[in-house]
Amino acid sequence: MSANEREFDIVVWGASGFTGQLVAEYLLGRYGVEGSFRWALGGRNELKLDAVRDRLGAAELPLVLGDGTDEDSMRSLAERTRVVCTTVGPYATYGSPLIAACARAGTHYCDLTGELHWIRRMLDAHQETARASGARIVPTCGFDSIPSDLGVYYVQGAAHERYGAPSRHVKCGVAGFSGAMSGGTVASMLHMMEAAEADREIRRIMADPYAINPEGEREGPDGPDHSAPAYDADLGQWTAPFVMAGINTRVVRRSAALRADFYGPGFRYQESMLTGTGAAGALKASGITLGMNAGMAAMALGPLRRAVTPRLPAPGEGPTRQQQEEGYWDLRFWAAPPAGSGARPIQARLRGDRDPGYGSTSKMLGESAVCLAQDHLQSPAGFLTPAAAMGQTLIERLQKNAGVSFEVTG
Ligand SMILES: NC(=O)c1ccc[n+]([C@@H]2O[C@H](COP(=O)([O-])OP(=O)(O)OC[C@H]3O[C@@H](n4cnc5c(N)ncnc54)[C@H](OP(=O)(O)O)[C@@H]3O)[C@@H](O)[C@H]2O)c1
Structure with missing residues (x-):
């Protein structure tokens, strides 16, 4: 399925975690459930995700289940959405199959990692694949950096x-x-x-x-x-x-x-x-x-x-x-x-x-995901930084909304 025909625009992956819940709450408060994009809560534990959805009072939000350490499950996640916004960390422990799947599927990606050695490993392994598939992979979308x-x-x-x-x-x-x-x-x-x-x-x-x-x-x-x-x-x-x-x-x-x-x-x-x-x-x-x-x-x-x-x-x-x-x-x-x-x-x-x-981080990450999903960005595909991927467009979003x-x- 081409990236434009996917079921979701954004999946908040790790929505049961401390930061993932804040990102979900931010997106819901700012954009609602059925605003200008379709989004879902994702994670490995249905009961916890259900509880988060209840707490948010957003029964209509779909849930996407999977395990971050399982390659097939991450392939399926990457193929269902145009953007994955992930707070599942430590990224070096749980994040590699997801980034590989996004690079292959042409799915844009943003995260909160500050794990430099892992970014370097993922860059070396998946840069060419992401360039070829059209995926913009943008780590470090929190306070770092x-x-x-x-x-x-x-x-x-x-x-x-x-x-x-x-x-x-x-x-x-x-x-x-x-x-x-x-x-x-x-x-x-x-x-x-x-x-x-x-x-x-x-x-x-x-x-x-x-x-x-x-x-x-x-x-x-x-x-x-x-x-x-x-x-x-x-x-x-x-x-x-x-x-x-x-x-x-x-x-x-x-x-x-x-x-x-x-x-x-x-x-x-x-x-x-x-x-x-x-x-x-x-x-x-x-x-x-x-x-x-x-x-x-x-x-x-x-x-x-x-x-x-x-x-x-x-x-x-x-x-x-x-x-x-x-x-x-x-x-x-x-x-x-x-x-x-x-x-x-x-x-x-x-x-x-x-x-x-x-x-602040949850607002910056949420806006990065919306920017990747909705804005007309000029940046090329591949492993980018927030500035190289979204530059002035993200500055304007953060000023206006975050x-x-x-x-x-x-
Ligand atoms: N750059 C920044 O400014 C910044 C700021 C805040 C956080 N962070 C980073 O963000 C990450 C998350 O922090 P946090 O405090 O929100 O952590 P947390 O509360 O421990 O949440 C971690 C999330 O990952 C999920 N998870 C763990 N293993 C998984 C697996 N195998 N498959 C699918 N999901 C899995 C957990 O699911 P369960 O609920 O099912 O256990 C939970 O939803 C950390 O790496 C942290 O360093 C960075």
């Missing part, structure tokens, strides 16, 4: 307007956020640490600043991730390493490679936490760096990891509704003017009106 990726795309748009050319160097500083982790995210992080501990090649991929760039383009001017407190004169504040930079910077660099026409050659990108000015800013930067390095070291060592795990949220658990609604995130961008132009740098700000990981603001501030 939409704000960083679309933030840079947005400032490059401003650079084209202001300078008539892209900026060759963009920095992002995380000014603040408030939220908590879910059990699924904890499971994915633990899985990634275990995989890295066991496999030197995975450690090499995770340390490579260009790990998911197109083959033959895995070199460039950017070096290793920021790992120490430092004063950044461009951002005007002290900075510390940011925990998500390891995935976000790779996604942004892939976007720059896929959209070289828009980002220009020799593009550079860094991301860090902003900690303020003066002695207090320096002290905070040192404290965050110390805390983050200690946390990473503890998670990297098997015995310490196993000791800490029981105190963390279990699968299905996550921040309360109040924590999500009171949460926020705030990112600042700095983009260099063309060398020798004497022009002033671009300053921009992105803000989200919910906690980053769940309230509580994300984009603003040039200087």
Whole structure:
């Protein structure tokens, strides 16, 4: 059956999970059951999906059953819908048959993974198949890495307007956020640490600043991730390493490679936490760096990891509704003017009106799925990034519907 004649436009796969339920609730609230697209809840457990549907008060929403680890079941899922929007993770454990099936069936795909080594493995295995079938495969459509990726795309748009050319160097500083982790995210992080501990090649991929760039383009001017407190004169504040930079910077660099026409050659990108000015800013930067390095070291060592795990949220658990609604995130961008132009740098700000990981992520993922299903995108097929797949169209959707603001501030 051709992709246009399928039973559904979107299946929310993993709709019984903590984040999947939020995505379903968002789509229902914003678009209804029988709006401009046909959609369904998917997962492996009919009783749980039924309960979710009851809670949502949407008895008419169809259910799609299957098992993420079963290839036939994932083939059938991919052939029934035009877009799969999946929150079934850890993706390296449960996600490979689905992405393979979507690449084969010409089914667009978006997810919430931050598992860099898995993205690289899937890219190496299925890029050509997806290109040939017409599938747009778009991982990292949550807090990692939409704000960083679309933030840079947005400032490059401003650079084209202001300078008539892209900026060759963009920095992002995380000014603040408030939220908590879910059990699924904890499971994915633990899985990634275990995989890295066991496999030197995975450690090499995770340390490579260009790990998911197109083959033959895995070199460039950017070096290793920021790992120490430092004063950044461009951002005007002290900075510390940011925990998500390891995935976000790779996604942004892939976007720059896929959209070289828009980002220009020799593009550079860094991301860090902003900690303020003066002695207090320096002290905070040192404290965050110390805390983050200690946390990473503890998670990297098997015995310490196993000791800490029981105190963390279990699968299905996550921040309360109040924590999500009171949460926020705030990112600042700095983009260099063309060398020798004497022009002033671009300053921009992105803000989200919910906690980053769940309230905001569920809206960003839901809008990505609708964008893939409904919008007239110019991007080619294959493994893309949010910016390379959906760029300005998704920025407009997020501004209009998902509580994300984009603003040039200087
Ligand atoms: N990038 C971001 O900003 C961001 C934010 C939030 C979450 N995430 C990621 O999203 C993923 C989900 O997190 P979560 O907290 O929502 O997890 P969760 O509550 O544990 O939900 C996981 C979902 O996967 C389903 N599942 C597990 N194994 C399956 C299988 N073999 N076949 C079909 N379905 C299966 C579960 O079904 P049952 O209910 O039947 O067990 C459940 O629906 C994680 O990888 C997390 O890291 C990323």
